[in-house]
Amino acid sequence: MTTLADLAELVRAPAALSVPGDVVAGAAAAGALSRRTPALAGASVLLYWAGMAANDWADRRLDAVERPERPIPSGRVAPVAAVGLAAGLTAAGVGLAAAVGGRRAAALAVPLAATIWGYDLLAKNTAAGPAVMAACRGLDVLLGASGGRLTRALPAAVTVAAHTWTVTALSRREVTGADAALPLRTLAGTALVAASAAVAAPGAAARRAEPTPTDGPSAADDRPALPVRFAAALPAVLAGWYAARYGAAQAQVVRDPSAGRVRAAVGAGITGLPALQGALTARGGAGLLGLAVAAAAPLGRRLARKVSPT
Helix, strand or coil: CCCHHHHHHHCCHHHHHHCHHHHHHHHHHHCCCCCCHHHHHHHHHHHHHHHHHHHHHHCHHHHHHHCCCCCCCCCCCCHHHHHHHHHHHHHHHHHHHHHHHHHHHHHHHHHHHHHHHHHHHHHCCCCCHHHHHHHHHHHHHHHHCCCCCHHHHHHHHHHHHHHHHHHHHHHCCCCCCCCCHHHHHHHHHHHHHHHHHHCCCCCHHHHHCCCCCCCCHHHCCCCCCCCHHHHHHHHHHHHHHHHHHHHHHHHHHHHCCCHHHHHHHHHHHHHCHHHHHHHHHHHCCCHHHHHHHHCHHHHHHHHHCCCCCC
């Protein structure tokens, strides 16, 4: 009989802590932080879980050989239940995004859902796989920005997408191990990603209090602000934390490119993403919220000891 624990393992539940920060970072960058942001983050989590379930359904025959302990090949979750759960979560995620964000959110949630399924069913094992997965995360950031000016969120979307490319490229070697060249490339990418998130965006402080196109008079941003000097340094601090954690794991792969080290680096990339998202949120002028987003990183690492995020 399938249990909640089996379903949590199927959708890699703890890894969802890396998801809401996409939406928050996009909203902060676009000047679109509002009461709608938490609901859009919830829609993003539903779509992420849908992608995880669809991924395991698509890989069920391969997992029977390489990862027989996974929920589907072990018999704990039936294939039809997995694909049904994936479809239901997809519909719920798109529906929630449209309900709270209207047409602008739906216009991003629908292609996001399509890209997730496209990755799982078509692109995952092709050369385009890392780029397609990176596009998923980039669209997720833009989903958060859907209530504001999307162009302002493009740098944050590209930064998160670039990080995702590094994680996905490594994940393709979780079973076989990698050569030293791959982690060197991803490590260089991580350095560039951290550098891009470290500097506060021009006008971020002013943007923090700027009304969004969909905000009414009651949605004025009256959140408390951090001291100016600390707020200016916070993106660099959080980006450095992200780079140190994820970079150290990749450096271990350079020294020992075994499958176990690669899996550890992938896990570090997933659980360390909130620190990067926090840096981008702070870069958008929402320092306290950036700290809250980054706090998911250590929590995610702790939960990953119980349910693997990879």
